[in-house]
Amino acid sequence: MFKKYLYIILFIVAIIGLSYVQYQYFRIGLNLAGTQFNENMGDAAKEIKNELKIKNELTFLVGSAISKDDLSFRLSMDSIQDASIYFMNEFLQDKLLEHGIKTGYGFSLYQKDSTAYLSSKDSFTDEDKLLRYPIILEGYLPDLLGKRLILELQFENVNRYFLSQLNGLTIPSIVFLFIIIFVIVWVYRAFYLQMNLITTTNEFINNLTHELKTPVFTIGVATKILQEKGHEDERELIGMIRKQVDKLKGQIDKVLELGSIERKRGFINKKEIDLKPMLIELSSNFEQVSKLENFEFSFDLKGESYMTMADEYHLENAINGLLENAKKYSREKAVIALEAYKEGKYLIIKVRDRGIGINADDLKKIFDKYYRVSDGDLHHAKGYGLGLNYVKRIVHLHKGKIEVESTVHEGSTFVLKIPLLKND
Numbered sequence: 001m002f003k004k005y006l007y008i009i010l011f012i013v014a015i016i017g018l019s020y021v022q023y024q025y026f027r028i029g030l031n032l033a034g035t036q037f038n039e040n041m042g043d044a045a046k047e048i049k050n051e052l053k054i055k056n057e058l059t060f061l062v063g064s065a066i067s068k069d070d071l072s073f074r075l076s077m078d079s080i081q082d083a084s085i086y087f088m089n090e091f092l093q094d095k096l097l098e099h100g101i102k103t104g105y106g107f108s109l110y111q112k113d114s115t116a117y118l119s120s121k122d123s124f125t126d127e128d129k130l131l132r133y134p135i136i137l138e139g140y141l142p143d144l145l146g147k148r149l150i151l152e153l154q155f156e157n158v159n160r161y162f163l164s165q166l167n168g169l170t171i172p173s174i175v176f177l178f179i180i181i182f183v184i185v186w187v188y189r190a191f192y193l194q195m196n197l198i199t200t201t202n203e204f205i206n207n208l209t210h211e212l213k214t215p216v217f218t219i220g221v222a223t224k225i226l227q228e229k230g231h232e233d234e235r236e237l238i239g240m241i242r243k244q245v246d247k248l249k250g251q252i253d254k255v256l257e258l259g260s261i262e263r264k265r266g267f268i269n270k271k272e273i274d275l276k277p278m279l280i281e282l283s284s285n286f287e288q289v290s291k292l293e294n295f296e297f298s299f300d301l302k303g304e305s306y307m308t309m310a311d312e313y314h315l316e317n318a319i320n321g322l323l324e325n326a327k328k329y330s331r332e333k334a335v336i337a338l339e340a341y342k343e344g345k346y347l348i349i350k351v352r353d354r355g356i357g358i359n360a361d362d363l364k365k366i367f368d369k370y371y372r373v374s375d376g377d378l379h380h381a382k383g384y385g386l387g388l389n390y391v392k393r394i395v396h397l398h399k400g401k402i403e404v405e406s407t408v409h410e411g412s413t414f415v416l417k418i419p420l421l422k423n424d
C-alpha cells in the first residue's frame with residue numbers, strides 16, 4: 001500500500017518537475033525572442049533613420065504634409081496628409097519585414113512636447129501596453145521644420161507575437177507531456193485492475209478450497225467410523241473411499257498452500273466483516289465432527305454481531321487450528337468448549353480443553369516456530385510445531401493478542417483478542 005502511494009507521489013513530483021523545467025525553458029525562449037526582436041528593431045531603426053535623412057519622394061511628401069505646404073501639389077492638404085501616411089506606412093513595413101519583424105505596428109511622427117503631425121490610422125486599445133521605439137530623425141525633415149522630430153514605432157501585444165514564434169516548441173512539449181501522463185495513468189490503471197483480478201481469483205480459490213475442506217473432512221471421519229463398525233465385506237469398499245478422500249484432502253491442501261504463497265505479498269487481506277456467521281459455521285462443523293468422532297464439544301457465541309477488520313479466511317484457519325490442537329492433545333475423550341463475547345474494544349474468542357495441559361516452561365515456547373513439547377507420551381499426535389506460530393502471526397496481523405493458560409493434566413485455554421470496529 002505504502003509503495004503504491006510512493007510511486008504515485010514520485011510520478012506527480014516528476015511531472016511537476018518536468019513542467020517546471022519546461023516553463024523555465026519557455027521563459028528563456030521568450031527572453032531570447034525579446035532580445036532578438038530588440039536587435040532586429042535596432043537595425044531596422046538605423047536604416048529607417050538613414051533613409052529619412054535625405055530629401056527624396058517620401059521625405060518631400062511628408063515634409064509638405066507636416067509643414068502644411070501644398071504649393072508643389074495640386075491636392076488638398078488632407079489628401080497630402082493621407083498620401084504621406086500611406087507611403088510612410090509602406091516604407092516602414094518594408095523595412096520591418098526586411099529585418100524579420102512581422103507583427104502589427106503603428107507609427108507617430110511628432111515634435112517633442114507637442115501633438116503629432118502624422119499618425120498611422122491603426123489605433124491601439126491599450127496605450128499602456130504599447131512597446132515604443134522612438135527614432136530621432138536627422139537631416140532633411142527636422143531641418144525643413146527647424147525643430148526636433150521624432151518618429152515613434154509602436155507595437156502592441158509583442159508577447160503574443162513572441163508566443164506565436166515559440167508555438168513550434170511549446171505546443172509539442174505540452175502534447176508530449178500529456179501523452180506521458182496519459183500513458184502512465186493508463187498503464188497504472190491496467191496494472192491495478194490486473195492486481196485486483198489476481199486478488200479476486202486468489203480469494204475465489206481460497207474460498208472454494210475452503211468450502212471443499214469441511215465436507216471432505218466429514219466424509220473422511222464418517223468413512224473411518226464406518227470402516228471400524230461396518231461389515232467385513234464392506235470394508236474393502238470403504239477403504240477405497242477413504243483412500244480417495246485422503247487423496248482429495250491432499251490436493252485441497254496443495255491448492256490452499258499455493259494460495260498462501262501467492263498471498264505472501266499482501267499475506268492477509270482484511271476487510272470490514274462480521275465474524276459471527278463464520279464462527280457459527282465453524283462451530284457447527286466442529287460439532288458435527290464431535291458427534292462422529294465421539295467427543296464433547298460445546299459452543300457459546302454471545303452478542304448479535306462481531307464487526308471487525310479481519311481476514312475471515314485466516315482467522316477461521318487459526319481457530320480451527322486451536323480446536324484441532326484441543327482435540328489432538330486430549331488423552332481420553334476430549335472435552336472442548338468454544339466461547340466468544342465482546343469485552344470493551346475486543347472480541348474475545350476462547351478455546352478451552354480438558355486435555356493434557358502444558359507445563360510452565362513449555363508454555364513460554366509453544367508459539368515459537370517448530371517448537372513441540374517433547375513428551376514421550378505425545379508421539380501419537382503428529383505435527384510440525386507450526387500451528388500455534390501461525391495462529392500468533394495471524395492474531396498479530398489483526399493487531400490482536402493471544403494468551404494461554406494451562407495446567408498439566410487439567411487442560412488449556414487459548415484466548416484470542418481481536419479488536420472490534422469502533423461502531424460495534
Ligand code: ADP
Nearest residue numbers: 325326329357366372373383384385386387388
Ligand atoms: P503441532 O501441534 O504441530 O505440534 P503447534 O504449534 O500447534 O504444533 O503446537 C506446539 C506444541 O504446543 C504442540 O507440540 C503441543 O505440545 C503444544 N500444544 C498446543 N496446543 C495444545 C493443547 N491444547 N494442549 C496441550 N498442548 C498443546
